[in-house]
Amino acid sequence: NAGVTQTPKFRILKIGQSMTLQCTQDMNHNYMYWYRQDPGMGLKLIYYSVGAGITDKGEVPNGYNVSRSTTEDFPLRLELAAPSQTSVYFCASSLQGYEQYFGPGTRLTVT
Amino acid sequence: DQQVKQNSPSLSVQEGRISILNCDYTNSMFDYFLWYKKYPAEGPTFLISISSIKDKNEDGRFTVFLNKSAKHLSLHIVPSQPGDSAVYFCAASVKNAGNMLTFGGGTRLMVKP
Numbered sequence: 001n002a003g004v005t006q007t008p009k010f011r012i013l014k015i016g017q018s019m020t021l022q023c024t025q026d027m028n029h030n031y032m033y034w035y036r037q038d039p040g041m042g043l044k045l046i047y048y049s050v051g052a053g054i055t056d057k058g059e060v061p062n063g064y065n066v067s068r069s070t071t072e073d074f075p076l077r078l079e080l081a082a083p084s085q086t087s088v089y090f091c092a093s094s095l096q097g098y099e100q101y102f103g104p105g106t107r108l109t110v111t
Numbered sequence: 112d113q114q115v116k117q118n119s120p121s122l123s124v125q126e127g128r129i130s131i132l133n134c135d136y137t138n139s140m141f142d143y144f145l146w147y148k149k150y151p152a153e154g155p156t157f158l159i160s161i162s163s164i165k166d167k168n169e170d171g172r173f174t175v176f177l178n179k180s181a182k183h184l185s186l187h188i189v190p191s192q193p194g195d196s197a198v199y200f201c202a203a204s205v206k207n208a209g210n211m212l213t214f215g216g217g218t219r220l221m222v223k224p
Contacts, residue, residue: 031210037181042200042214058211090154097210102154
């Protein structure tokens with residue numbers, strides 16, 4: 001039981017490039033979330049999903065897109081990367097939404 | 112507008128003593144509160160939670176207190192251990208379609224041997 005896995009662990013992007021952050025969970029959780037954490041700050045919700053085929057915006061969705069074609073996978077797409085997207089990205093999953101299980105994070109730098 | 116605030120960015124405590132971490136919130140619609148612990152280079156891990164219908168929840172060395180009238184919650188760790196050194200985040204949720212969490216900015220706890 002791996003829990004929530006994220007790839008890659010680290011990535012450096014040039015301004016204007018695109019990439020997809022992968023997130024997979026093996027706990028059969030319906031709820032999945034993407035957060036970003038900037039230095040010295042708390043986590044801010046980017047997008048969330050309450051089940052396959054259903055996604056919705058969180059607090060800071062601009063510059064990102066998501067899809068949820070299966071229960072297990074919830075990829076986050078960055079289009080036209082900007083320096084403001086330099087952050088640590090965490091994916092999480094939950095059975096009912098409250099107690100969320102987090103992945104180890106992806107550290108992204110945009111230069 | 113920060114709806115969940117942790118006003119102390121850091122706290123240093125001696126091993127064996129009590130650690131008290133505080134959290135304030137502004138949204139009176141929040142009905143569930145959680146504490147997460149985070150080590151460097153790892154994701155946050157769930158520690159303890161409390162529903163708004165309770166004022167205290169205990170789990171081993173960890174106790175969370177909720178004061179709804181003051182919109183304040185606190186996490187007590189007794190006794191503190193060096194392995195408790197981490198960043199602690201409080202989070203709050205309104206029961207809705209996504210049960211989304213709003214996080215505070217975190218408090219770094221350092222427990223000295």
